[in-house]
Each structure stands twice: as structure tokens, then as C-alpha cells.
Amino acid sequence: ETGVTQSPTHLIKTRGQQVTLRCSSQSGHNTVSWYQQALGQGPQFIFQYYREEENGRGNFPPRFSGLQFPNYSSELNVNALELDDSALYLCASSNGQGVISGNTIYFGEGSWLTVV
């Protein structure tokens, strides 16, 4: 158990819809990052939040957005869903203090999104 919880665990959406995925970070962790893992591939970095501000982003379009709340929990929002958005979405938390890399990140078990 990593202490990182994600919801929902599975969901099915229709192309063009919007989805919100949620993540509760491990107690004491102030940094949350989101990853997309397509079937048979490694996780791809989407973005990271530190103290409610986005401070790092991967190569994902603006329809992928996020929020971090004062309790450091986080949401990933995806608008205008496309079939290729079908993947496992992983949340990871750490006490990374924003700009210090190399800290251990702890992953949740992910949310499986299927877009039909």
C-alpha cells in the first residue's frame, strides 16, 4: 500500500465527452504528478502540481488539465475525449518540494479509462 488512492478505478466514456479523475496523495506529500499509460507502454508524464500550481508539463494538449487542492489532493480533467485517450491514468505523489528531483514517488493503482 502506497497511501495514494485514485477514483474511479474503471470507467467508460463516449468520444467527445469529458472526464474527471481524482487522486488523494500520501499524507504529508505536497507534490502530485499524473501519468498516462497506454496498453503495452510505459507511463507518459502528463503534468505535475506543487502547492496548487502546475510546475511541469509533458507533451499533452491543453484539453488535459488539472487541479491541486489545499489538502494536496488532485484532479485530472480531460475534455473532448478521443479514442486514443483510452489508457490507465496513474497518479503519483511525493514530498518533492517542487523543484527537487530524484525524490521517491509513490503511485496509486490507477484509473482505467475506456473511450468508445
Next chain:
Amino acid sequence: AQSVTQLGSHVSVSEGALVLLRCNYSSSVPPYLFWYVQYPNQGLQLLLKYTSAATLVKGINGFEAEFKKSETSFHLTKPSAHMSDAAEYFCAVSAHTGGFKTIFGAGTRLFVKA
């Protein structure tokens, strides 16, 4: 820029045999390196990490990895495979500076034969 290459998308070993999973990295700055394991339908679990201290890193479940700067490698080994080691293994790299972004390899699926 950073990248990770895992050699071999599938590796099969017999129970009790040596496990060797290969990882090469590219980084413009001294890297932090990680190995994660993912069991079916689960998230990723950290096996071990290299943070510029000892070049031979010991992790959980009997795994270890050696950082070789001259070869830009960080191969994962275990002397004797168990059936429970069957899983997907990911090598990952992140930079000292510039943020937290962690780059993952494509993964190597380990099969363990009885």
C-alpha cells in the same frame, strides 16, 4: 533531454535462474535512476533507486542494480528468480534540476518458468 531504452520487451527465465533486465539511459545532467515493478492491474511499485551515492543499489525482493556511467547503463539483476517475480518492469530517469518529470522506458515483461 533525457530518455530510457529497455532492451528486450520480453524476457523469460527459469525459476532459480539469474534475472537480468537491461536499461540504458541518456541524460544531459547527472541522472537519478529508478526501477519500478508493475503487477497485473496494479500501479507501479518502486524496487530501487540510484541517487549518486553508491553505484551498486540494493532494492526490495532481492533485486539490485548497478549504475555504470561509462556505459550509461542501469541494469537490474536478481540471482535467483521466483515465480512471484513475473511482472512488468520499468526503468526510469529524472534530472537533478529543472523539475520533477520522470521519463519511463517502455517496459520489460518478465516471465518465470517452473
